[in-house]
Amino acid sequence: MLEQKVLEILKQNNENYVSGESLSEHLGVTRTSIWKHINSLKEAGYNIESVTRKGYRLIDSSDILNEFEVKNGLQTDLIGNKIVYIKEVDSTNLYARKIALEGAEDGTVVIADAQTAGRGRLGRNWSSMAGKGIWMSVVLRPQISPEEVQIITLGASVAAIKAIYDVTGIRAGIKWPNDIICDGKKVCGILTEMNSEVEMVNFLILGIGINVNHTILDFPDEIKSIATSLAVYSGMNDKKNVKLFRRSDIIKKLLYELEQIYNKIKKGAVKDIIDEWKLYSATLGKQVRVIYKNDTYTGTALDIRDDGRLVVKCDDGCTRDVFSGEVSV
Ligand code: BT5
Numbered sequence: 001m002l003e004q005k006v007l008e009i010l011k012q013n014n015e016n017y018v019s020g021e022s023l024s025e026h027l028g029v030t031r032t033s034i035w036k037h038i039n040s041l042k043e044a045g046y047n048i049e050s051v052t053r054k055g056y057r058l059i060d061s062s063d064i065l066n067e068f069e070v071k072n073g074l075q076t077d078l079i080g081n082k083i084v085y086i087k088e089v090d091s092t093n094l095y096a097r098k099i100a101l102e103g104a105e106d107g108t109v110v111i112a113d114a115q116t117a118g119r120g121r122l123g124r125n126w127s128s129m130a131g132k133g134i135w136m137s138v139v140l141r142p143q144i145s146p147e148e149v150q151i152i153t154l155g156a157s158v159a160a161i162k163a164i165y166d167v168t169g170i171r172a173g174i175k176w177p178n179d180i181i182c183d184g185k186k187v188c189g190i191l192t193e194m195n196s197e198v199e200m201v202n203f204l205i206l207g208i209g210i211n212v213n214h215t216i217l218d219f220p221d222e223i224k225s226i227a228t229s230l231a232v233y234s235g236m237n238d239k240k241n242v243k244l245f246r247r248s249d250i251i252k253k254l255l256y257e258l259e260q261i262y263n264k265i266k267k268g269a270v271k272d273i274i275d276e277w278k279l280y281s282a283t284l285g286k287q288v289r290v291i292y293k294n295d296t297y298t299g300t301a302l303d304i305r306d307d308g309r310l311v312v313k314c315d316d317g318c319t320r321d322v323f324s325g326e327v328s329v
Contacts, residue, residue: 002027003037004068010048010058019055063131063213065113069248070255078107079138079262080255086110088130090117093193093207096137100195100203106141109255118209121178121191126209127220132229134210134247138258141203142265146196149204150308150323151265153178153192155273156206159257160188161280164210167250168230168243173282176301176310176327180210181282183236184329185228187211208254213244270306277304283329288312292325301327 005027009018020031027034038056042048044066047059067085074080082105089095089112096110112135118126128135140152157174164172164180164187172180172187180188191207211219211229219227230250234243264272278284281304288301290312299314310322 002029002033003040004072006034006037007041007046007058007068008072010056013057015057015059017051017054017057021055023056063244063246063248065111065131065247065251067111069246070109070111070251072248074252075256076107076259079259080107080109081105082108084108084110086112088112088114088116091115091119091207092135092137093119093191093205096139096205096207097193097195100139100205104139106139107259108139109136110139111136111251119191119207120189126189126191127223127227128209129214129218132214132218133212134208134251134254136209136251136254137205137207138255139203140206140262142201142262144201144265145199146194146201147307148270149192149194149201150177151270151273151306152204152206152261153190154277154304154308155261155265156190156192156208156258158273158276158280159254159261160190160208160210162257163250163254164188164230166253168234168245170230170233172280174277174280175329176281176283176304176322177308177324182228182230182233185226185233187228187230187233206258210250212247212250274304274306274308283310283327286329289328290320290322290325291328292322301329 020034023034024031038048045064047062048056049059050056067083070083092110092112114130115128115135118128120126157178160180161172164170172182175181178190179186188210193205195202213231214229216232231244283301286301289298297314299312302313303311312320312322314320
């Protein structure tokens with residue numbers, strides 16, 4: 001707790017020095033104790049300079065991710081009340097599932113700095129390098145049936161688009177059902193997994209991965225041509241001016257937007273979410289190729305239904321609803 005107070009004071013002083021004496025007076029502890037707290041903040045990754053007779057200053061607003069950075073200024077009532085931050089984990093979805101089975105409450109958030117076995121859909125991998133992205137899962141306990149789960153994934157895409165825009169100014173698009181793309185490349189993926197009875201969902205794990213501060217070289221060769229990050233995209237037209245973003249700022253906004261969506265789902269305002277999804281869609285109106293199991297067909301993406309199915313007017317003249325599968329634009 002005291003560590004966080006020291007950190008807050010250093011942040012408020014915007015890179016100016018704060019003396020050990022004034023910190024110790026302000027917080028009512030010895031200067032040795034302040035010195036110890038400064039050291040543990042440094043160990044946690046904060047760049048703090050100590051200069052004799054001047055004191056301490058926080059040097060840059062580094063992109064440090066931990067529970068405190070996410071909680072500080074978080075504007076939600078439910079989502080993120082409990083945050084579990086882990087430096088490295090196999091998959092935040094697997095971890096969240098484990099704690100959900102042990103009773104983790106609605107809105108619990110698991111965040112990792114790195115995933116060693118990040119997961120995509122259908123057993124695919126999700127590349128999750130340390131220190132570069134947002135690798136996060138939320139435990140949700142909505143009172144909905146398994147057929148209604150798709151709306152959570154669609155809603156999460158809307159929340160991600162809004163959070164990205166709000167913090168970075170980047171206008172991304174949604175490729176049905178769950179890819180967030182910039183300039184045709186994937187910047188964010190969503191994996192919703194459920195634990196359910198026949199008619200009722202017990203809990204959902206909403207996993208969101210966002211590539212934030214990667215350079216192109218940070219991506220494994222097999223995805224270099226299809227993946228991008230917010231930093232790469234922001235520097236596309238001005239390579240010398242690549243911006244790095246604070247992951248904690250994006251997470252805070254994302255949790256806030258997710259809570260808005262979650263409240264809409266609880267009120268049954270599914271139509272609002274669908275309408276917003278359409279606004280950001282990079283799929284509707286486009287010529288698409290659909291691959292589902294052994295079946296491949298092409299057509300035009302016309303609309304999405306309230307349960308999230310994509311309506312495709314096929315080139316052979318018939319209209320088909322796509323519930324799952326791969327859709328490329
Ligand atoms: C997804 O699957 O897009 C869902 C990704 C969900 C990741 C989050 S991170 C936090 C949470 N914990 C987890 O373990 N997972 C979730 P899918 O639509 O199947 O896309 C997977 C495909 O995207 C791969 O086969 C690659 O082609 C590509 N890919 C892998 N890593 C990527 C990355 N970092 N950026 C862009 N594309 C990537």
